[in-house]
Each structure stands twice: as structure tokens, then as C-alpha cells.
Amino acid sequence: xxxxxxxxxxxxxxxxxxxxxxxxxxxxxxxxxxxxxxxxxxxxxxxxxxxxxxxxxxxxxxxxxxxxxxxxxxxxxxxxxxxxxxxxxxxxxxxxxxxxxxxxxxxxxxxxxxxxxxxxxxxxxxxxxxxxxxxxxxxxxxxxxxxxxxxxxxxxxxxxxxxxxxxxxxxxxxxxxxxxxxxxxxxxxxxxxxxxxxxxxxxxxxxxxxxxxxxxxxxxxxxxxxxxxxxxxxxxxxxxxxxxxxxxxxxxxxxxxxxxxxxxxxxxxxxxxxxxxxxxxxxxxxxxxxxxxxxxxxxxxxxxxxxxxxxxxxxxxxxxxxxxxxxxxxxxxxxxxxxxxxxxxxxxxxxxxxxxxxxxxxxxxxxxxxxxxxxxxxxxxxxxxxxxxxxxxxxxxxxxxxxx
Amino acid sequence: xxxxxxxxxxxxxxxxxxxxxxxxxxxxxxxxxxxxxxxxxxxxxxxxxxxxxxxxxxxxxxxxxxxxxxxxxxxxxxxxxxxxxxxxxxxxxxxxxxxxxxxxxxxxxxxxxxxxxxxxxxxxxxxxxxxxxxxxxxxxxxxxxxxxxxxxxxxxxxxxxxxxxxxxxxxxxxxxxxxxxxxxxxxxxxxxxxxxxxxxxxxxxxxxxxxxxxxxxxxxxxxxxxxxxxxxxxxxxxxxxxxxxxxxxxxxxxxxxxxxxxxxxxxxxxxxxxxxxxxxxxxxxxxxxxxxxxxxxxxxxxxxxxxxxxxxxxxxxxxxxxxxxxxxxxxxxxxxxxxxxxxxxxxxxxxxxxxxxxxxxxxxxxxxxxxxxxxxxxxxxxxxxxxxxxxxxxxxxxxxxxxxxxxxxxxxxxxxxxxxxxxxxxxxxxxxxxxxxx
Numbered sequence: 001x002x003x004x005x006x007x008x009x010x011x012x013x014x015x016x017x018x019x020x021x022x023x024x025x026x027x028x029x030x031x032x033x034x035x036x037x038x039x040x041x042x043x044x045x046x047x048x049x050x051x052x053x054x055x056x057x058x059x060x061x062x063x064x065x066x067x068x069x070x071x072x073x074x075x076x077x078x079x080x081x082x083x084x085x086x087x088x089x090x091x092x093x094x095x096x097x098x099x100x101x102x103x104x105x106x107x108x109x110x111x112x113x114x115x116x117x118x119x120x121x122x123x124x125x126x127x128x129x130x131x132x133x134x135x136x137x138x139x140x141x142x143x144x145x146x147x148x149x150x151x152x153x154x155x156x157x158x159x160x161x162x163x164x165x166x167x168x169x170x171x172x173x174x175x176x177x178x179x180x181x182x183x184x185x186x187x188x189x190x191x192x193x194x195x196x197x198x199x200x201x202x203x204x205x206x207x208x209x210x211x212x213x214x215x216x217x218x219x220x221x222x223x224x225x226x227x228x229x230x231x232x233x234x235x236x237x238x239x240x241x242x243x244x245x246x247x248x249x250x251x252x253x254x255x256x257x258x259x260x261x262x263x264x265x266x267x268x269x270x271x272x273x274x275x276x277x278x279x280x281x282x283x284x285x286x287x288x289x290x291x292x293x294x295x296x297x298x299x300x301x302x303x304x305x306x307x308x309x310x311x312x313x314x315x316x317x318x319x320x321x322x323x324x325x326x327x328x329x330x331x332x333x334x335x336x337x338x339x340x341x342x343x344x345x346x347x348x349x350x351x352x353x354x355x356x357x358x359x360x361x362x363x364x365x366x367x368x369x370x371x372x373x374x375x376x377x378x379x380x381x382x383x384x385x386x387x388x389x390x391x392x393x394x395x396x397x398x399x400x401x402x403x404x
Numbered sequence: 405x406x407x408x409x410x411x412x413x414x415x416x417x418x419x420x421x422x423x424x425x426x427x428x429x430x431x432x433x434x435x436x437x438x439x440x441x442x443x444x445x446x447x448x449x450x451x452x453x454x455x456x457x458x459x460x461x462x463x464x465x466x467x468x469x470x471x472x473x474x475x476x477x478x479x480x481x482x483x484x485x486x487x488x489x490x491x492x493x494x495x496x497x498x499x500x501x502x503x504x505x506x507x508x509x510x511x512x513x514x515x516x517x518x519x520x521x522x523x524x525x526x527x528x529x530x531x532x533x534x535x536x537x538x539x540x541x542x543x544x545x546x547x548x549x550x551x552x553x554x555x556x557x558x559x560x561x562x563x564x565x566x567x568x569x570x571x572x573x574x575x576x577x578x579x580x581x582x583x584x585x586x587x588x589x590x591x592x593x594x595x596x597x598x599x600x601x602x603x604x605x606x607x608x609x610x611x612x613x614x615x616x617x618x619x620x621x622x623x624x625x626x627x628x629x630x631x632x633x634x635x636x637x638x639x640x641x642x643x644x645x646x647x648x649x650x651x652x653x654x655x656x657x658x659x660x661x662x663x664x665x666x667x668x669x670x671x672x673x674x675x676x677x678x679x680x681x682x683x684x685x686x687x688x689x690x691x692x693x694x695x696x697x698x699x700x701x702x703x704x705x706x707x708x709x710x711x712x713x714x715x716x717x718x719x720x721x722x723x724x725x726x727x728x729x730x731x732x733x734x735x736x737x738x739x740x741x742x743x744x745x746x747x748x749x750x751x752x753x754x755x756x757x758x759x760x761x762x763x764x765x766x767x768x769x770x771x772x773x774x775x776x777x778x779x780x781x782x783x784x785x786x787x788x789x790x791x792x793x794x795x796x797x798x799x800x801x802x803x804x805x806x807x808x809x810x811x812x813x814x815x816x817x818x819x820x821x822x823x824x825x826x827x828x829x830x831x832x833x834x835x836x837x838x839x840x841x842x
Contacts, residue, residue: 127807127808127809128807128808128809128810128812128813129781129782129783129808129809129810130808132780132781132782132783132810133781136780136781149716154808155783155808
């Protein structure tokens, strides 16, 4: 039997430390692979951490309420007769965790690797002390400038950031008559502020827009939603389904720039932007190409609800091959979105509006929706983006195809 | 150091010195006293040769020979500095320099012009008010380090590093030694546990220690000098004044140029520049701690600032402090008491040298390593070592603190076995509650 190390998973590209909100299993509990072990708070969301090994949760190193760096040992799953002394001895004195008892040292048993693949991401140069102070004071190391040798972040940088206006509690009330107030950045806003220029500046965007006749799609949706016992279908669900089908037909759009190569995906994992009070988050609906409209509707609703409740799982926060941002509920004619690297494109969806339409020689009322796709020019060209958009348009205008 | 670094950076350098180059440290301080302390250590070893099964017969220790050896060591090191000056094409100008303008220095009748001036006049021993140092009966470290005579009895006034080092040497050579300290503790800048244990050790060696004593008068009389204090009268052949050192700031030309002072020292910026542009000051005259290694670090900063580099300022919170009595004392950062006073939640780990195989094998088991760390982060706030080669062991902590390593990284550093440094390792484990050998 293998011993499974439970490590702090990397739940998002940007994650460096995670805080255990609570353990849902306690030491001594029997664990099956896939059981939810604990809830972890990351910079983005609260996520549930799944077990990768089976056995008994023998040891918890990082108690609830404490923070541990990504990849650090936070627990051990093993059979009761398994010798885990090596792991106990070698346990990190996790951040401020009570020290593990020190039995005679032993070499750790070979362990089955159960570490979820880290998704890469740039290394932040910071001293060990700076990292710990940052973890404890909630400062995001990626948004501060290091003053040490070679730009290394040292203690004073973190302390300055922790004390500075960006991270402190909201500044004292705005003086009466003042023309502005400085609202401190939330962690999420700070990450968006840091990440978006990393997309907009280095990724050469181009935009292709089209108007989609939504009359038939709207009728279909009304008919479907009138059915008893069926989940409600949103316009966005129709768009997701249409994109999933179109992405399979246009793999050039379902692609990512990898420096030396273009990675073309054969699956459609679609990120669906969800607006939150403090920013936005893009949970990923996986395998949309293989899901029915109903499945998409049910799962997308669940994702959005859990995103608002900050209850997303690790696997739901990264890995999209394409994204959709829909501002339709805000009576938006049209807009364009910023690509979320390493994805190659994002579709911006406007409102379904009633507009005058020329039908033969008469002017009638039609329902139209603006779609704007932002594409990474390193991955594809205008024609490719246009062909994809045409296909999405055709699917939405002949919506029965979304049902089969 | 400043002169050599300036030369290395391509500047044309003249050094003005009225003594030999190398400063107090090399000529009258650190280096020759370390030679004397080594003599005391060898003597101590020889005296306990029987512990190692070696019989040596009658031991005769010639103090004058020890001083001669010490001068030889200083001479050799001074020659080394002279060689480095030549190698780096530094012009050595003998004489006393006096700052005339920010860019001119007078040396006797000569005037030297320079783009920048680094002041490094150093310091000299202080005395008590009304007490003249004659270097006969009342001596300073300057006199003590070169006098070949070993007094039969000595009163050391001052319980700091200089006081305890000379007390150690003279006691090893058989003098009756009394230390009178003004503060409550021996080596008062050190951690209280270090002070307490050193006092016990010195007491065991027959050194009389009176602390918290106020000296009211020193007069000639008796066998040499009589020291009147609020704790009674003390008599000895000589009195060593070890009450501290003051910056040498007279007749340097500071006042005329309006160079700002602070508590008797020259005020400097993090680039070591004084209040007058182009005039830099380093070393003892630029303030505490009065240590050669701090001066050297400052010299490099000043040189690089003058050469147009962007030097990293000296980290005054991370200067190791070393005292070379037996057992040695080394420390860095804050004491346990100070750390508590600062309001941090701390954890303290201590490892005695009795638990170190290497120390037992050496027969030098006295002392301990004590680590004071922040509980929440594992930051190393202070380290206090009393024991064999303490002054060498301290550097892993200096490096760790410079790199902002926490206990966690430190304890994952494998320490060679058997070494004295294992005591440092063990003390860190102890601070984390993971000690193995104690």
C-alpha cells in the first residue's frame, strides 16, 4: 500500500499559499479517493480539496485557520499499519504550526505521488521571511516590487505593502468636500489589475463582431422553459452550446500560443465569466463539446452560484481553452473583452435587443444580439475568427441544431 | 579597506596616517589582543595537559614574550596592509590630516586636493572624569597591549569586551584581577544568560567581579593605585581603564566646515556621507557599534558611493558582536529580554556544548548556543553564543539573517558532524521544539 502525502494544492495559476478553512475529515477517518478533505481559501475563492489517495487520514499537519505554501505537506493518508514516521519527522514546521514530535529520524518511505500537477506560473523572488510575513498579513507577493538584490522581495517590502494604502483597511473617511476617495484594492481586484496588462499588452488582440438574429433562439428558449420539470435554459447556455460545437469545427480558435508552438485543443473547456462584488471570476465548464444543452444549463448555473458563494473546486478554476463574457443582463449593445491567457480567444456577448429589421420590403421587429470575439493574432488571423463567428451565428439562428 | 576599495574602483587614492596603516584594530586593538588571548589559551591548555594524559613538567610562562609575540603579529599584519597599499597604488602620506575645505586636506605643510574625502580617524580610550591615564599606574588598552610588564594585581574598570579580555589575559598569567563594572551585569550588552554564566566562570577562575559599582576616585597609593567606590576601597598595582572609547574628532577640521555631529560622533547618511557634500566618515568616529568589521563594511559603502555606484547600506541590525575571552562570546541581533520588550511572541532554543560530541572531544564543553526567534514566522531575532569558537559559529546566523532565512530553512541545512556548529543547529531545533540531542 502506498502512503499518500496530502499537499496544499495549487488551485489557481496565481496561488502561492492556501489557508485551511476547515478540515471536513479528521485524523483517523477512512478516506476514499475523491472525498472532500478540507475547504481551502485561496486568493480567488474558497475551494474544496479532494483526496487523491485512499486509506486513513493519519495526520493533519496544518490545522484549520492556518496557512501553508503551495506544495507543502499538510497531511498524510495511509493504512493504519503503514509506517509514516519518516513523514512525521520530515514534516515542515508549517507556518507557525506546532512542531511535530521528533521521533528518531528515518528515511521517508517511497510515496506515491499524489501531488496535483502544478500549473506553472512565474516564480516570485522573495525571501523566506518575506513569504511568511506575506502569508500571515494577506499581502500578495506578486503585486509588490522587491527592493533586495536582483529585485528580490524582502521583509521591508512586505511590511511596507502591508502598511501601505493598497492593503490596509479602508482609509479614514473621506474628508468632507473632497473630490475623491481612495478605495483600497481587494485581493481579487489587485490580481486583475496585475494580470490584465499581462494579457492586453503582450497579446496582440484583434476583434471581429457580428449581429445574430435571436428570434428563433428566443422562441426555442421560451418553448423549452415552458416544459414542466425541465431546468431553465438561459441565453448564455445557448451561446455556450453553440460555441462548444463551433470550437470543435474550428480548432484553430480553440488554441493557445505556447511560444514555440500553437497548442490546438480537441476538447472545449469553456470559461464563463461571473461578475462578483469585488471583481470577476471565470470558472471553467469542462467538456462542453460532449454535454447537452440541459447539462450545460444545470452545470453552468451550479458553477455561477458556487462562484458567488466562493465555493469552487480546484479543477474549476483553471484549464479553459476558450472563454465567454456575457453582459447581456445589463442592456449592453456590444462590447469587447480582454483575452485571458493562455487562451486564444474570448467571446463578448451583448443583450438581446428588439430592433427594426428589414424583411423584404417591410420593416419588422427583430431580436438581435451582438457577438464580438477577441482573438490572439499570434494564434489565428481575422478570417479564422470570422469563420468561427459565422458558425456560432448560424447555430444560434438555426437553434434546433443546439438540441441534437 | 575604504582606500583599497576606492583604488579597485579606479579612483586615485591618498591615505593620510599618523600611525601605521591598519588603524587601532590592527596595531593596538583586535589583532594584538587576540595574540595575547591565544597565549592565555595555550597556557590554559598546557596547565591542564594532564587531562589529556600529557605531562609537561614545570610550566613557565613569560608574559614579556607573549607581548613580543603579539607585537610581531601586529607588525606582520601592518606589513600586509602596506603591501596592499602598494599593490593598489595608494599613496601613503604620513602625518596628521586636517580638513581645510571639503576637497582639501592639510598634512603639515602639504595640501592634498581630492574630489572626495573619507574621514576615518577612529577612536581612543575614554577615562573617568578627573582620572588621567598615565599608562604607568592608570593604563588604557593602548598601554596594556604593549607593556611587557605583568602587574601582580590589576583592577579593571569597565566590564565590557575590552575589560573582560584583558582580565582573562592577566589572570591567565597569574595576576590578581578585580573587575569593577558600573552596570548590573558583566558584559552588559550581551544576553543576560551569557553575562551570568561568564561571571560564574570568571569567578571560578579567581577573578573578583563587582558590578553596579560607582567609582568615586582613583588615587596613587598602596601597592600602586587605590580605587574608591560606593562598594568600598580596592587596591592594585595597576588600574586598567576600560570604560569605553570616544571618537577622535578633535583637530580634524570638522567644526570649521560645520560637519554635523550626533552624541560625540559624526552624523552620516546611509551612503556614509556627512552633512557636508563630498565628505564621508566611517568607522568608530561615525558611531556605534565601535567594531572594525562595521568600519570595514562602511568603508566599502563610502568607496562605492564616491565611485558612483549604488551601494547597499550597512545593516546595523546585523553586525555580529564578538568577545574573545575564554569561553568566547558572540552574538547577533537582540537579547531575549529585548525581544520580549519589543512585544514579539518569541520562542527560545538553547543547546549546551556539553551535548556536542565535538566539544566533549575537544574538552571545551562550557557554554551554550541560544537562539531567540519569532514564534509566528521563525525569524531569527537574536543569537547568543558562549563557548568554544563562538566567534566562528555566529556567522551562519549572520548569513541566515542577511538572506532572511527563517528557522525552517536553517534546520533543513545539514550541519556537518561532529562540529561545534551542531550546537547552533540543535539550538534552532530546540526553538522549534524539535531538539534531538538535549
